[in-house]
Structure formats: structure tokens, C-alpha cells
Amino acid sequence: MALTSWKAFNFIDLSPVALPEESASVFGSDLSSICTGSANLFLGTVDGLVHIVSSAFRVVRSFRAHDAGSITHMKQIDGSSLLVTVAEDLLNEPVMKVWALDTEKKGGGPRCLSTVSVQNARRQFPISAFATVDDLSQVAVGFANGSVTIIRGDFIHDRGARQRIVFESEEPITGLETQQGAVTTLYIATTSRILTLVISGRGQGQPTRVLEDTGCALGCMTLDKEAGNILIAREDAVYTYGPRGRGPSYAFESPKTSINAFRDYVALVCPPKAGSKTDPLRKYGVGSADEILGTTTFTLLDTDLKFIGHSESLVSPMKHIFMEWDDLFLLTTDGKIFRYREKSLQQKLEILYERNLYILAINLAQKTGIDPLQQNAIYRKYGDFLYQRGDYDTAMQQYLRAIDNTEPSQVIRKYLDTQRIHNLIEYLEELHDHGRATVDHTTLLLNCYAKLKDTSKLDSFIKAPGELKFDLETAIAMCRQGGYFEQAAYLATKHGENDMVVDILIEDSKKYAEAVEYIWRLDPEVTYHNLMKYARVLLAHCPERTTELFKAYYTGQYQPCTVETPAEPETQPTSTVQNLAALLPLRYMAVGASTRPQVQHSEPLETSEDPGASSPPEYEIPNPRTAFSSFVDNPQEFISFLETLVQQPDLQQVAKVDLFTTLFEMYLDTAKYKKDATERQEWETKAKKLIEGKDIPISTSNVLLLSDLSNFREGSTLVREQEGLRLDIFRSFTSAKDTQGALKALRRYGPDEPQLYVDALTYFASSPKILEEAGDELDAVLRRIDEGGLLSPLQVIQALSNNAVVTMGRVKKYLSDNIDRERKEITTNRRLIASYKSETATKQQELDQLASQSVVFQSRRCQSCGGTLDLPTVHFLCRHSFHERCLNRVDDDAQCPVCAPTNATLRAIRQRQVDSADQHDLFRAELQRSRDGFGVVSEFFGRGVMRS
Structure with missing residues (x-):
């Protein structure tokens, strides 16, 4: 076979x-x-x-x-x-x-x-x-x-x-x-x-x-x-x-x-x-x-x-x-x-392991359909076998296949020992792709990139599409430490870490102008946080643009900037912000100087030149005081900021006071350090305009204090006028022996402040020189005192007799006029007394007749309905008659409906006189206030107050 x-x-x-x-x-x-x-x-x-x-x-x-x-x-x-x-x-x-x-x-x-x-x-x-x-x-x-x-x-x-x-x-x-x-x-x-x-x-x-x-x-x-x-x-x-x-x-x-x-x-x-037949053994049988x-x-x-x-x-x-x-x-x-x-499968795998047949073991496991984690164990064993043989590249392929259930440190330690940095990078990248990388793995991978100076690999790693495969903060920190600021900014921008982007642009890249532009593209809350954090740095390097941002934000008109794409991008220099703007998760994304919002002091703020731009987003406008410390080293920008804010309508009272007071102080401070008189006058004029008019939000004490510290006398005078402190103004002239100034103040404020004439009388009688400087004004002052009833003749004589300055001949006419007027008033009062006595006697006689004599009633018609009187009839002593049926009630306390209102009024007056019989303090107060003391006495006698 x-x-x-x-x-x-x-x-x-x-x-x-x-x-x-x-x-x-x-x-x-x-x-x-x-x-x-x-x-x-x-x-x-x-x-x-x-x-x-x-x-x-x-x-x-x-x-x-x-x-x-x-x-x-x-x-x-x-x-x-x-x-x-x-x-x-x-x-x-x-x-x-x-x-x-x-x-x-x-x-x-x-x-x-x-x-x-x-x-x-x-x-x-x-x-x-x-x-x-x-x-x-x-x-x-x-x-x-x-x-x-x-x-x-x-x-x-x-x-x-x-x-x-x-x-x-x-x-x-x-x-x-x-x-x-x-x-x-x-x-x-x-x-x-x-x-x-x-x-x-x-x-x-x-x-x-x-x-x-x-x-x-x-x-x-x-x-x-x-x-x-x-x-x-x-x-x-x-x-x-x-x-x-x-x-x-x-x-x-x-x-x-x-x-x-x-x-x-x-x-x-x-x-x-x-x-x-061809078997070779056949031939031998x-x-x-x-x-x-x-x-x-x-x-x-x-x-x-x-x-x-x-x-x-x-x-x-x-x-x-x-x-x-x-x-x-x-x-x-x-x-x-x-x-x-x-x-069992495990027994068969052990047999294959003994013969180093790992590929067949892998195929057998896959065919059996065992759990992928168990298959990974075979890959790991195969990787260990190849690593021992020195086949590092192939071994790494097996480790990558078993990455899901292999302890990463085991593989990383092996390749660190053999200095196989390329294999190590491959394994670390795969760890990130599988979501198994830790902070240490990310740090090691970025260190490997930095060691090889492989910027393209670094870019492809951090710009990989899809979900984040590494610890974001660690990657950004490593890029910043390694000097890869653009990569760090890219990562932070892509994943919405806008605060970190600003940190990188300012602290690492030192690109302050681009940082301002980037901040102007963020949501209001994020913008405020970064603006407060780096305000002094940005004002030091980009004062105009930063001040514009402050104005837009604190006036409630802030919105992320919009720009148009440049027509010829190849001829225009690009910046970090231009590269990062495309990643901003905002409605407005782009960069360009042509679309910067222009802030004018006399016109409403506009943050976009596009007429179709959307309305500014809603956000809580911070208290203006929070921005004051940022402008410590930039007084001119601070003044521009304050001038813009004071023009805003519907300012809260607290904020309004802070703004006007601070702006007033800045005007005076700027004027104080100006050597040129014309420039100093311009700034003082601005300060004066702030405290002119009505309802000035600056408190009097602050204006007086700031004016005194800056030697701004017009401010003190103006505030006293506005606060109605005319007596203080007049007395400031008299204390300085400035008779002409006192006379001007008297003419200006006397009609509204009669007390000034009393003070002027005392001032004129203080010395012969002053009396000479006053001239005919003494007669005018006496006339005003007499017309206004400010002092009695006796009080005038007492005031003038304190100093042997004013002679009797100077006040002769004033005294003769008062004596003639008093005589006329005495005569008139005597006639009134006689008239009151005659009227009283007549009324008393009528009362006696009613009490002792009978009264004949001849009235034929009812005073209520106008009909002919018939029995029963009710007659009153006031000669008024009524049908009994026309009255609401008929008893011993019944009153004439016609005379009842008048009687009630008289009784109320009488009761009031009785109640006020003991008010002697009120009498004395009225007597002191009135120039006609006899009239007061007669009035109180008429009320019945003095009868007790």
C-alpha cells in the first residue's frame, strides 16, 4: 500500500x-x-x-x-x-x-x-x-x-x-x-x-x-x-x-x-x-x-x-x-x-504536540469547531515552538492569531529581549486593534515609533478610522513628550478634547494666534473655560483678537466663527488650526482672517459677516468682574472692553456699578499718567461724561474717593451737585474764603436750597473784607430770607450781631419793612377776632330759643317724597317734616335725613378738636416753622386745642 x-x-x-x-x-x-x-x-x-x-x-x-x-x-x-x-x-x-x-x-x-x-x-x-x-x-x-x-x-x-x-x-x-x-x-x-x-x-x-x-x-x-x-x-x-x-x-x-x-x-x-509480476522478489520465488x-x-x-x-x-x-x-x-x-x-480532542492534540505537528493540530481544531479561545492556545504553542527555533517573524504571526487569550507581557518580554522592535510594533498595534491594550502598551508603542522616528507609522496609528483603540490621554501625553505636537493636537481635536488642544497650542507649540482662533470655534462653555485659563497669555501676544473675543462673549453675542474655504489653497499658508478645524464636532468649522468678527464700540457686536448666519447660541453670560483681572497688563484693551460692555442694555445693577466704576477709574488713571495737557483733558472729559446726568450707577463715595486720589476736582463738584449736596459745595467755597465762588454757588443753588441764604448771611458778616466783596448781595440775601420766611427779624439781628461787621444802617430798610408788615397783620387779626365773637353770640342765642320756646311747623309737603303731608307725620326742630313711612326708622334717636350729613361732619370736627387738645408739641413745632406766629395761635384756638 x-x-x-x-x-x-x-x-x-x-x-x-x-x-x-x-x-x-x-x-x-x-x-x-x-x-x-x-x-x-x-x-x-x-x-x-x-x-x-x-x-x-x-x-x-x-x-x-x-x-x-x-x-x-x-x-x-x-x-x-x-x-x-x-x-x-x-x-x-x-x-x-x-x-x-x-x-x-x-x-x-x-x-x-x-x-x-x-x-x-x-x-x-x-x-x-x-x-x-x-x-x-x-x-x-x-x-x-x-x-x-x-x-x-x-x-x-x-x-x-x-x-x-x-x-x-x-x-x-x-x-x-x-x-x-x-x-x-x-x-x-x-x-x-x-x-x-x-x-x-x-x-x-x-x-x-x-x-x-x-x-x-x-x-x-x-x-x-x-x-x-x-x-x-x-x-x-x-x-x-x-x-x-x-x-x-x-x-x-x-x-x-x-x-x-x-x-x-x-x-x-x-x-x-x-x-x-514485476515484484523484485518474484524472480527469487x-x-x-x-x-x-x-x-x-x-x-x-x-x-x-x-x-x-x-x-x-x-x-x-x-x-x-x-x-x-x-x-x-x-x-x-x-x-x-x-x-x-x-x-478526545485534547488527547489527539497532545499526540500532535509531541510530534511538533502544530499546523495539523490547528487544522484539526478548526475542523472540530472548538471554541476560538482553545484554538488560540494552539497558536500560542506553535508560536513558542517557532520562537525557540529562531523564526521570529512566523512566531509573531501565531502570537497575533492567539492575541485574544494570551498574556501580552509574555510576548512583549520575549521580543524586548531579542530587540525585535518591528515585531514588537506589530504586536502592540494588534493589541490596540483588539481593544486589549493598556496604558503601558500605548506608551511602549509610541516610544517605539519615536525610537524609529517613524512619523508615518505614528500618523497612521493615531489617525486610524473607527473607534478609539488606545488610551487617549496616554497617547496625547506621549506625543507631547516626544515633540509630536501636531499629532497630539490632532488626537485631542478628533476626540473632542478641546481643552487639551488649547493647552498644546499655547504651552507646547506657542501658536497663540491659532489658539485664539481655535478657542473662537468652541462651544460657549468650553470657550469660557479656556479664555479664563489663558487670558493673560493671549492678551500679551494677541491683544486685539483676544479683546474681541472677550467683548463678544461678555455681551452675549458669541458664536463659533465661520469662514469660507480659500479659493486658492495652494497659494495660502496653512496652519494647525486649519488642519484641526475639519475635526471639530461643531456647527461652525473653518479658519480665516477675513471672517473675524469686528467689534465696534458704538455699534452692536457681530460675530459673522454672513447675513444668513445662525443666531448666537444661548449661554449664561458671566459677571463682567470675572474678566477684570485678565486685563491687568493691558489697560487700553481693558478700557475698550469696558466701553463695549457699558453700552449693553439690560445690564444688571451690580454689573453696571462695577463696569462704570472701573471704567471711571481707568479713565482717571490714564489721564494721571499723561504728560500732554490736551491728552489729559481728553481722558478727564471722558471721565466727566460718565458721572454726568441722572441715575449714574457709580456711588458717590467711589466717585469722591477716585476723584480725590486722582486730583480730579470737577468730579467731586459734579457728584455733589447730582447728589443734592449743594450746602457742601457752598461751604467748600466759604471754607476756602472764595467769595466769588460762593456767590456763584449761591445764585445757582439758592432757589433750590433756601438754607444757603442763611449760611451766606453768616458768611458775609464774618469779616469786613468778605462783606466788601459781597457788595449789594447782602441786601439780596436779606430780601430772600424775608420772602422765604427763613429767619425771623430777631434771628437776623442775632446773626448779624455776632461780629461787629454789619452796621444798623445796612439793615435799616429790612427792619422798617418788617415792622410795617407786622402792624398790618395785627390789625387784620383783631378784625377777625371781633367777627368770630359776633357769630358765636348769634349761634348761642339760637340754641337758647330752641331749648326754651315752642316751635311751630307749617310745612305742607314731605321733604323726602314731595307729597302732601298726612298723618302720621314726623317733624324735626330743623323745620323739616316727613311722612313716617318715608323714614327708615322713628325713635328717640331719629335724625333728619336732610341735616344728618352736616351734623355728622360737625361732630367729627368737634371730636378731632377734643382728641388734639393735649398736642402742645405740635403747636410749638408749627409756631417755630411759621413766620406768622399769631396765625398759628388763632388756628389752634379755632380747633379748640388751646382750651385746656
């Missing part, structure tokens, strides 16, 4: 079956056929008996199936309790019976469902092949004379059967097999041909089709149910066939008398090879060893992987082979049974 292309292994455990004494005889010479099914073994004998044997090889049941003839063929229908037996004696037609093993007839034994005599053109030829379809609707019988008979019918219910010879030839039939699918195909094997015939479905009724003009011997055809192919054993090879023709073949030179499919194996029984010994070989082939799983020389010839209970059994002619059980 030529077995040079097949590797042989011992993958099968062979053990003899110990037959029970009572069952040993059934496997003797009387045994004529065997079939398996339903976890049982069925034995047919030459005298027509059927024995049913269990897995323990005990006969559990026996019955006579045929009265005459030997049972040459049997078939147990899968998934049912049906058994088909065929018996023949060459004197009569063969008889086929169908048995129901799960039912018994009255006399005992299974019930025969149907019996059919199989027709053959020439009866003297025996049956050589037998096959059934799965549902037992058709049975094919092949004869040694070359004919094939198809029997169709309902064999289970015995409703009749039809037979037809479907094939005839001069060669004997050596095998029949059926294959079911869309159509049912019958494979016919003769000694010289392989044919197919459709017996059910589309194509039924067509003649047989020849697959190949080479046949096979009896017993050399079988069906491989798992593969769905027909196996044919010939002396040179094992061939496969399907409905369309021959498939792959497997060279195995040896005579073959039997073929069977067992799991993944093909079981072959090979008799001794006949001697050849000696044959080959197989011929001399005359042994038969039993072999199990794995045709897919090209190895022999088991091979042995049979001591006794094979009689039957059968498969059941997941094992293969071989029955020899001397009645012995041998069990062939496949070793």
Missing part, C-alpha cells in the same frame, strides 16, 4: 467487546445481516430469525421474520419503530416485510405491517444491493444480474405496492444509495459504471445518467450523510460523487473490499494486495510480506486533513461493520466484536 502522503496517528482506542454467554451464539456463523437504529442492534440469521440486541450486547428480543430463506438485507427506518427485512432462497422471489417493533400481534412478536414479493427478470440471481428512502415510500432493490427494481407504495398501512424495473445492464449491481433533497436521487453502482436516477421530484421518469464509466466492487459504495456525498472505494483512491458528477478524490492505493463513513473518517477494509502473511488491514482515514487516524492488521477476516452508540464496531468471522472509540 502506498501511504507515503498520509501521516499516521493513533487517534482511536481499540478494545474487544466482552459478549455475554447467552448472546455469544447469535454472532456466530448463522448471522447473515446486520443493521442499527433506535439505539439497538438488529441481527438477521440464515433461518429467518431477527434478534434485537441492546447496547450491553444482550438479546432483548427475538422473533421469526421469515419462514423460508435467509435474511440478507435489513434496514431500520430512522426516527421510527419500523424495521424492513428482505429474505431470499433463490428458489422463490425475494420477500420484503415491514415490521412495527412497537406493536405486537396476538401470538407474540412484532406485527408485520406489509409483505411484498420482489420481482426480478431472472429469479436465480440474488439481491446485491438494497436501499430505502427516509419515509419508506420507495424501496430500491439491486440484483446481481444488473437490474434495479423500484417498489412504491404505502408499506405501513399495506395499501398495495407497485414495482417497476428501472434499470438493466450486463454488469451486476454493486451498490445502491438514495439522497433526498428537492429531488430524490438513486445512485446506482455496477462493476463498470456509476449512475444516477431521479426517483422523486422534478426529473422523475427520465433515464439514468452516467456519472462515470468506472464502477466499484461490492461493498465499496456508501453514503456520507454529514457531507451529503457518495463515497466510492477503488484500488487507487477514494472518490466522492454528487448529483452533478464526481467531486474531490483522495489517493490511497490498496485493494478495498469495504467502505463506511464514521464521523469524520472513512473506514476502509483492505485485503492483501495480489502479487505483481518469494512474494511480498502482505501476500505471504495474508493479513487484511482496517484503516480509518481523515480525507479532509489527509491523515490516518487508525490502522491495524486484522487477525481474523472482517464479517460486518456497524456504527452505533457513537462508536464503530467490527465483527470478525470468528464471532468477535471490537469497539473503535475516537480519542
Whole structure:
């Protein structure tokens, strides 16, 4: 036998079956056929008996199936309790019976469902092949004379059967097999041909089709149910066939008398090879060893992987082979049974490991379909084997295949020791692709790239599409440490780490202008964070652009910038921001100076020149005070920022105070350090405008303090005016002995502040020089005091007599005018007193008459309804009469409806006078405030206050 292309292994455990004494005889010479099914073994004998044997090889049941003839063929229908037996004696037609093993007839034994005599053109030829379809609707019988008979019918219910010879030839039939699918195909094997015939479905009724003009011997055809192919054993090879023709073949030179499919194996029984005339031993009269010994070989082939799983020389010839209970059994002619059980996969792998056949082990594992993690263990072992042999590249390929369940440190340590940096990079990259890389792995990989200075590899690694395969922070940190700032910025931008991008641009790349542009493209919250973090740095290097950003953000008009793509990109320099902008996960992405938002102090902010730009995003505008510290070293930019913010409407009061106060301070501070008088005046004018007008948000104390610190006197004066501190302004002039300034203040504020005239009178009388400077203003002040009743004449004399400055002649006219006015008022008051006395006497007389004299009522009409009075009538002393029915009530407390409102008013006045009788403090206060003391006294007497 030529077995040079097949590797042989011992993958099968062979053990003899110990037959029970009572069952040993059934496997003797009387045994004529065997079939398996339903976890049982069925034995047919030459005298027509059927024995049913269990897995323990005990006969559990026996019955006579045929009265005459030997049972040459049997078939147990899968998934049912049906058994088909065929018996023949060459004197009569063969008889086929169908048995129901799960039912018994009255006399005992299974019930025969149907019996059919199989027709053959020439009866003297025996049956050589037998096959059934799965549902037992058709049975094919092949004869040694070359004919094939198809029997169709309902064999289970015995409703009749039809037979037809479907094939005839001069060669004997050596095998029949059926294959079911869309159509049912019958494979016919003769000694010289392989044919197919459709017996059910589309194509039924067509003649047989020849697959190949080479046949096979009896017993050399079988069906491989798992593969769905027909196996044919010939002396040179094992061939496969399907409905369309021959498939792959497997060279195995040896005579073959039997073929069977067992799991993944093909079981072959090979008799001794006949001697050849060309055998070199022939000329010496000696044959080959197989011929001399005359042994038969039993072999199990794995045709897919090209190895022999088991091979042995049979001591006794094979009689039957059968498969059941997941094992293969071989029955020899001397009645012995041998069990062939496949070793476990792990046992087979260990055998292959011992012989370093790792590729075959891998193929075997893949064919078996074991878990991928178990396959990876084989790859790892194979990699270790190759590594020990020094084949580092191939070993790495195996380690990569086993990467899912291999400890990375084991492989990394090996390649670090051998300085195989390229293999190490390959393994580390694969770790990242599988998502198994740790921070240390990323660090090591980036270090390898840096060591090789392989920028292209680094770029391809960090720019790989799909999900992130490494620790982002570690990769960015390593790129920054290695000086690969653009790569670090790319990673941070792509994965939304905008804060880190700004850090890289400012701290590493020192690209401040690009950092500002990048910040202007972020969401408001992220923009604010970075702006506050790097405000001083950016203002130091890009003051204008940074100030614009501050203005846009703090006025609520910030939005990410938009730009148009340059028309000629090849002629314009690119920047990091231009490269990164395409990765920004924002609505607005691009760069260009032409689209920078222009901020004007007198116009609303605009952050885009595109008229169709979307509205700014909503965000919480921060308190302006948070930005003040950022402008410490940039006063001019700070002033520009403040000027923009103070123009915004709807400012909160707190923010408004901060803005105006700070801007006022900045104006004064700038003016203080200006040497040129004109420039200083300009800044002071700006400061003055801030505190002019009404509702200035700057507090008085702050303005006064800042004005004093900056020696800005106009500010102090202006604030005192706005706050109504006119007395302070006037007194500031008088304390400075500035008479002209005091006079100007008196003329300006006197009408609104009469108290100034009193202070002016005291000031004029303080010294002769001041009195001389005042001139005629003393008379004007006295006139104002007299007209406004600010001081009584006595108080004026007292004020002027404190200093011997003003003579009596200067106030003569003032005194004479007051004396004349007082005399007129005394005369008028006396007339009023006389009038009040006369009126009081008249009222008293009326009261006395009402109390002592009768009253005659002559009224004829009711004062309420206007009708003529009739009884009952009610008369009041006020001379008003009413129908009793026109009054709401009539009792002792009844009042005249006409006079009741007036009486109520008088009583209320009287009650008030009584209640205020003890209010002497109020009287004194009114007396002090009024210039006409007698009028106050008469008024209080009229109220009745002074009667007590």
C-alpha cells in the first residue's frame, strides 16, 4: 500500500467487546445481516430469525421474520419503530416485510405491517444491493444480474405496492444509495459504471445518467450523510460523487473490499494486495510480506486533513461493520466484536504536540469547531515552538492569531529581549486593534515609533478610522513628550478634547494666534473655560483678537466663527488650526482672517459677516468682574472692553456699578499718567461724561474717593451737585474764603436750597473784607430770607450781631419793612377776632330759643317724597317734616335725613378738636416753622386745642 502522503496517528482506542454467554451464539456463523437504529442492534440469521440486541450486547428480543430463506438485507427506518427485512432462497422471489417493533400481534412478536414479493427478470440471481428512502415510500432493490427494481407504495398501512424495473445492464449491481433533497436521487453502482436516477421530484421518469464509466466492487459504495456525498472505494483512491458528477478524490492505493463513513473518517477494509509480476522478489520465488502473511488491514482515514487516524492488521477476516452508540464496531468471522472509540480532542492534540505537528493540530481544531479561545492556545504553542527555533517573524504571526487569550507581557518580554522592535510594533498595534491594550502598551508603542522616528507609522496609528483603540490621554501625553505636537493636537481635536488642544497650542507649540482662533470655534462653555485659563497669555501676544473675543462673549453675542474655504489653497499658508478645524464636532468649522468678527464700540457686536448666519447660541453670560483681572497688563484693551460692555442694555445693577466704576477709574488713571495737557483733558472729559446726568450707577463715595486720589476736582463738584449736596459745595467755597465762588454757588443753588441764604448771611458778616466783596448781595440775601420766611427779624439781628461787621444802617430798610408788615397783620387779626365773637353770640342765642320756646311747623309737603303731608307725620326742630313711612326708622334717636350729613361732619370736627387738645408739641413745632406766629395761635384756638 502506498501511504507515503498520509501521516499516521493513533487517534482511536481499540478494545474487544466482552459478549455475554447467552448472546455469544447469535454472532456466530448463522448471522447473515446486520443493521442499527433506535439505539439497538438488529441481527438477521440464515433461518429467518431477527434478534434485537441492546447496547450491553444482550438479546432483548427475538422473533421469526421469515419462514423460508435467509435474511440478507435489513434496514431500520430512522426516527421510527419500523424495521424492513428482505429474505431470499433463490428458489422463490425475494420477500420484503415491514415490521412495527412497537406493536405486537396476538401470538407474540412484532406485527408485520406489509409483505411484498420482489420481482426480478431472472429469479436465480440474488439481491446485491438494497436501499430505502427516509419515509419508506420507495424501496430500491439491486440484483446481481444488473437490474434495479423500484417498489412504491404505502408499506405501513399495506395499501398495495407497485414495482417497476428501472434499470438493466450486463454488469451486476454493486451498490445502491438514495439522497433526498428537492429531488430524490438513486445512485446506482455496477462493476463498470456509476449512475444516477431521479426517483422523486422534478426529473422523475427520465433515464439514468452516467456519472462515470468506472464502477466499484461490492461493498465499496456508501453514503456520507454529514457531507451529503457518495463515497466510492477503488484500488487507487477514494472518490466522492454528487448529483452533478464526481467531486474531490483522495489517493490511497490498496485493494478495498469495504467502505463506511464514521464521523469524520472513512473506514476502509483492505485485503492483501495480489502479487505483481514485476515484484523484485518474484524472480527469487518469494512474494511480498502482505501476500505471504495474508493479513487484511482496517484503516480509518481523515480525507479532509489527509491523515490516518487508525490502522491495524486484522487477525481474523472482517464479517460486518456497524456504527452505533457513537462508536464503530467490527465483527470478525470468528464471532468477535471490537469497539473503535475516537480519542478526545485534547488527547489527539497532545499526540500532535509531541510530534511538533502544530499546523495539523490547528487544522484539526478548526475542523472540530472548538471554541476560538482553545484554538488560540494552539497558536500560542506553535508560536513558542517557532520562537525557540529562531523564526521570529512566523512566531509573531501565531502570537497575533492567539492575541485574544494570551498574556501580552509574555510576548512583549520575549521580543524586548531579542530587540525585535518591528515585531514588537506589530504586536502592540494588534493589541490596540483588539481593544486589549493598556496604558503601558500605548506608551511602549509610541516610544517605539519615536525610537524609529517613524512619523508615518505614528500618523497612521493615531489617525486610524473607527473607534478609539488606545488610551487617549496616554497617547496625547506621549506625543507631547516626544515633540509630536501636531499629532497630539490632532488626537485631542478628533476626540473632542478641546481643552487639551488649547493647552498644546499655547504651552507646547506657542501658536497663540491659532489658539485664539481655535478657542473662537468652541462651544460657549468650553470657550469660557479656556479664555479664563489663558487670558493673560493671549492678551500679551494677541491683544486685539483676544479683546474681541472677550467683548463678544461678555455681551452675549458669541458664536463659533465661520469662514469660507480659500479659493486658492495652494497659494495660502496653512496652519494647525486649519488642519484641526475639519475635526471639530461643531456647527461652525473653518479658519480665516477675513471672517473675524469686528467689534465696534458704538455699534452692536457681530460675530459673522454672513447675513444668513445662525443666531448666537444661548449661554449664561458671566459677571463682567470675572474678566477684570485678565486685563491687568493691558489697560487700553481693558478700557475698550469696558466701553463695549457699558453700552449693553439690560445690564444688571451690580454689573453696571462695577463696569462704570472701573471704567471711571481707568479713565482717571490714564489721564494721571499723561504728560500732554490736551491728552489729559481728553481722558478727564471722558471721565466727566460718565458721572454726568441722572441715575449714574457709580456711588458717590467711589466717585469722591477716585476723584480725590486722582486730583480730579470737577468730579467731586459734579457728584455733589447730582447728589443734592449743594450746602457742601457752598461751604467748600466759604471754607476756602472764595467769595466769588460762593456767590456763584449761591445764585445757582439758592432757589433750590433756601438754607444757603442763611449760611451766606453768616458768611458775609464774618469779616469786613468778605462783606466788601459781597457788595449789594447782602441786601439780596436779606430780601430772600424775608420772602422765604427763613429767619425771623430777631434771628437776623442775632446773626448779624455776632461780629461787629454789619452796621444798623445796612439793615435799616429790612427792619422798617418788617415792622410795617407786622402792624398790618395785627390789625387784620383783631378784625377777625371781633367777627368770630359776633357769630358765636348769634349761634348761642339760637340754641337758647330752641331749648326754651315752642316751635311751630307749617310745612305742607314731605321733604323726602314731595307729597302732601298726612298723618302720621314726623317733624324735626330743623323745620323739616316727613311722612313716617318715608323714614327708615322713628325713635328717640331719629335724625333728619336732610341735616344728618352736616351734623355728622360737625361732630367729627368737634371730636378731632377734643382728641388734639393735649398736642402742645405740635403747636410749638408749627409756631417755630411759621413766620406768622399769631396765625398759628388763632388756628389752634379755632380747633379748640388751646382750651385746656
